[in-house]
Amino acid sequence: MEREPISLQDAIEYFSDPTNCRDYLVARRWPNGVECPTCGCKNVAFLANQNRWWCPTKHPKQQFSLKTGTIYEESPLGLDKWLVATWLVCNCKNGVSSCEVARALHITQKTAWFMDHRIRFSLNMGPGNKLSGQVEADETYIGGKARNMHADKRAVKITGTGGKDKAAVMGILERGPKTVGSKVRVKVIDNAKKKTLQSEIREHVLAGSAVFTDALKSYEGLDEFQHEVVDHAVEYVRGEVHTNGLENFWSLLKRGIHGTYVSVEPYHLFRYLDEQAFRYNNRKGLNDGERFDIAVRRIFGKRLTWDQLTGKVETTSQLN
Numbered sequence: 533m534e535r536e537p538i539s540l541q542d543a544i545e546y547f548s549d550p551t552n553c554r555d556y557l558v559a560r561r562w563p564n565g566v567e568c569p570t571c572g573c574k575n576v577a578f579l580a581n582q583n584r585w586w587c588p589t590k591h592p593k594q595q596f597s598l599k600t601g602t603i604y605e606e607s608p609l610g611l612d613k614w615l616v617a618t619w620l621v622c623n624c625k626n627g628v629s630s631c632e633v634a635r636a637l638h639i640t641q642k643t644a645w646f647m648d649h650r651i652r653f654s655l656n657m658g659p660g661n662k663l664s665g666q667v668e669a670d671e672t673y674i675g676g677k678a679r680n681m682h683a684d685k686r687a688v689k690i691t692g693t694g695g696k697d698k699a700a701v702m703g704i705l706e707r708g709p710k711t712v713g714s715k716v717r718v719k720v721i722d723n724a725k726k727k728t729l730q731s732e733i734r735e736h737v738l739a740g741s742a743v744f745t746d747a748l749k750s751y752e753g754l755d756e757f758q759h760e761v762v763d764h765a766v767e768y769v770r771g772e773v774h775t776n777g778l779e780n781f782w783s784l785l786k787r788g789i790h791g792t793y794v795s796v797e798p799y800h801l802f803r804y805l806d807e808q809a810f811r812y813n814n815r816k817g818l819n820d821g822e823r824f825d826i827a828v829r830r831i832f833g834k835r836l837t838w839d840q841l842t843g844k845v846e847t848t849s850q851l852n
């Protein structure tokens with residue numbers, strides 16, 4: 533097997549060879565030998581001329597490919613395109629627009645958009661252990677691109693500094709050692725009321741942890757935590773009490789959304805949050821090849837269909 537890729541150029545070259553795609557994915561998905569995704573049978577036959585496997589047990593999908601049982605399933609696009617698109621999404625610091633992916637892979641923007649969303653969906657790691665130690669909590673607002681709007685529309689749309697016409701986003705960040713960096717979870721929320729913000733904190737932070745917030749009234753009463761407040765009207769940092777980790781994440785997120793994407797519909801915002809959180813949480817001590825490896829391991833056992841993506845079927849937002 534050739535050396536595994538560590539740069540975009542490597543990746544394009546490496547994954548242009550179907551044998552390399554197979555080696556790379558099999559090593560991660562089936563380290564102990566290929567198994568049928570439907571029944572788990574290990575006694576499968578490789579059909580080299582079709583680049584598929586055949587399971588001897590009688591059931592639907594007796595033949596399966598590398599894409600079966602992954603977010604790439606049933607896509608007519610080849611793994612060369614899928615793996616390079618995944619590389620771009622997980623490694624481009626400010627995100628990559630579907631226009632850029634379309635140009636890079638010679639596909640339509642609509643196809644690239646669907647691919648990007650499926651990749652973002654796979655990056656969501658789902659609920660994990662509760663955060664602990666020193667934790668920051670904060671909320672921000674996203675949307676309301678006034679500068680691209682016609683004046684009369686702008687007057688109607690922009691009604692204040694936060695809230696209305698913008699999506700509220702909540703972030704919770706666990707501080708970590710310099711080598712690993714902090715880890716963030718983000719989610720679109722209905723409002724910034726006490727009940728909403730505090731239930732997220734209680735769900736995601738271990739009781740007894742140090743929780744740092746600003747002076748927003750919604751954070752009053754977090755009594756089971758060592759809650760410390762920094763009043764931004766007075767100061768931004770008081771020793772360890774600050775929310776600068778999240779402020780930094782918000783600026784990365786907004787740079788990504790406003791700089792890279794022409795528009796993000798509120799309905800799809802949570803997927804961009806997942807994407808940015810993945811890159812943030814895997815930014816330290818990893819090269820692009822290692823970050824891609826982590827991303828690829830998340831494509832297995834997941835599906836996102838067009839109907840789910842476009843809202844014909846319900847999917848839920850998780851605090852990632």
Ligand SMILES: [Zn+2]
Pocket residue numbers: 568569570571572573587588589591594
């Ligand atoms: Zn089987």
